[in-house]
Amino acid sequence: MAKMNMIQAINSAHDVMLEKDSSVVVFGEDVGYFGGVFNATEGLQEKHGIQRVFDTPIAEGGIIALAIGMGVNDLRPVTEIQFSDYIYPAFDQIVSEASRLRYRSGGEYWAPITIRTPCGGGIRGGQTHSQSPEGIFTHVSGIKTIMASNPYDAKGLLISAIEDDDPVVFFEPKRLYNGPFYGDPKQPAQSWENHVKGEVPEGYYTIPIGKAETVRSGSDLTIVTYGTMVHVSLAAAEMSGYDVEVIDLRTLTPLDIDHIASSVCRTGRCIVVHEATKTGGFGAEILSQIQEECFWKLEAPIERVAGWDIPYPHAFEWEYFPGQGRVLDAIKIVMEG
């Protein structure tokens, strides 16, 4: 096993798949010679050639349309949208085209494309480099939506996404690239070096799409979360004095509701945590499905912790970010009423 941060793990997933499958091609803005603005594709052009790892014009709609066309002609494109805040010009191609191509053609055509995109705040990126737009994509039928929370999962899930014959939007919480983040910006930055999920095999392996993971077992309540908030929730769980179970969804759609329901039915209490804005967020869907599956086992109303319903404010990043304090408040409400 090698030690990798999340960028190195993502880079390695590309490298493994470029090696394994000649139909894999990688492209996006600045991903070629430069290796991407977060270095996720560093060295890949040099190793695999300019025809397989290359720069694109600045046009996200063009990038995704190109990927769809290449995918229809037998290739397996892996694209990078530089920031998920920049994904909206590609919205039509993702929502109206990639997602429905298989369905509308009666299974004759499909879009085996991967759309990687850094998301989330905590890096002083302001409103145009901090958003968590996953809920906009989870709403669309025909797209698989992933958000990894650590290097090991990121690599295994990315390989699965690349091999998947359906379109996958793969969100990467950029605050986690260099280390886990527990929600307190005043604490020194952590690295993946000593984290169990920073141990990453150098070769090929996969983590199945659609499977959640229990990252902390407990009997008092269940926190359902994903991305950066996995680590914030774990930190809050430690501090709470309660025996908290934490589930990292990893894949948002298709949602692993069976995994969630078996936990919540056992603990009887639940909090759903995400960084994205609250109203219409994916948390609302999770909460609704839990209610369908576990209503008669619930001992308290389900709480939600989420970003406020405002654009990400540059100077108030830490007042916006749902940190440990807000998760702890929710734990208290759920446990003590």
Added chain:
Amino acid sequence: MAPNDGNKLNVPAPRNRPGETPEFDNLDIPNAGAVSRPDVMMDPKEMFGYANSLIRVLKMNNKAVGEWDPKLCADDMRKGLYDMMMTRIYDDRMQNMQRVGKMSFYMKSRGEEAVSVAQAMALDDKDMLFPSYRQQGLLISRGRDLLDMMNHCLSNSRDNCKGRQLPIMYSWREGNFFSISGNLGTQFCQAVGWAVASAYKGENALSATWIGEGTTATSDFHHGMTFAAVYNAPVILNVVNNQWAISSFQGIAGGEKSTFAARGVGYGMPGLRVDGNDFLAVYAVTKWAAERARNGGGPTMIEHYTYRADAHSTSDDPSKYRPEDEPKSWPLGDPIERLKQHLIEIGEWSEEKHSRAIEEITALVTRKYKEAESYGTLNSGERPEVSSMFEDVFKEQPEHLRRQRQKLGV
């Protein structure tokens, strides 16, 4: 399928990469004064040549020549020079302050100062500006107080954007300067919308907008060009071809196949291509386009042929993707140096005056910065009220946001 050796995927690559010697000898640069100045109402169909040439006024011997010479008085040229110098010194100071953690981010406009300063001077103050993130010279030329610009960049208690926006994403309604988005190209067709409204109201004001050559790849570019042409909007559509979009050279935006100015002709409007480091030429083409728009001639696209002499932003290191001495090798020189030498040539400026101006501006920038810092920086001192982050989402704060604010306890 049968193989075809002639069918190869083409991925453009720049001529020189780090470690290599920059080469610009393949550029086709006509002499200053070589391009004629057409009538402002000329039919775009007859103007294809302008899109494939380069309008230049300042010769390398520092003289102004040709039909495009705007014959500016010395005071105006000195104002232009002073504002370009101010822009550069301001940029340097702010970048340094970013490096020591006073703000989160910065973007300099080094090498491109003529584009914004000359254009601001060539337009009327009532004309509306829809800039990208590298036209801070527009603000300086229009007289925005440096203190206000700094307060914004520091996200402090006097930031007119109330701490909500990344540094350099200025907004200045009073100065007819639109709020900068941060998402590329979105302002391009919005400027057309503003101009269409001006035509609807029968007013004399036009709008001007700026994007980089990289952004011509976005759909927003196509929208702007099409809508401007269809409605004959009084708008100046500027493409600042500074050769680099972060790490992608202009060939990745399609610059190897034709000039960017030539796209204008394809949409049915004049496409003027100008030496963007030539203050007088930039001023002259902007005047031409403005006069055309005010006479009902509609939109003009201008390609400013220039060079991004510094990093894209504080987040990238250009020595990773282009030769380190490429900026120095740019054959069209530096806009400040060229205008300075011209003024000296005609006896209206001197090295001593120039040095004194640098000292004056540096002192001003230092003084303004100290005052700005007294109103707080991103990480210390006064900030806007935290509760203000729940305001302006809507005109009236809805109940759910009031409750969220209470939950935060502010």
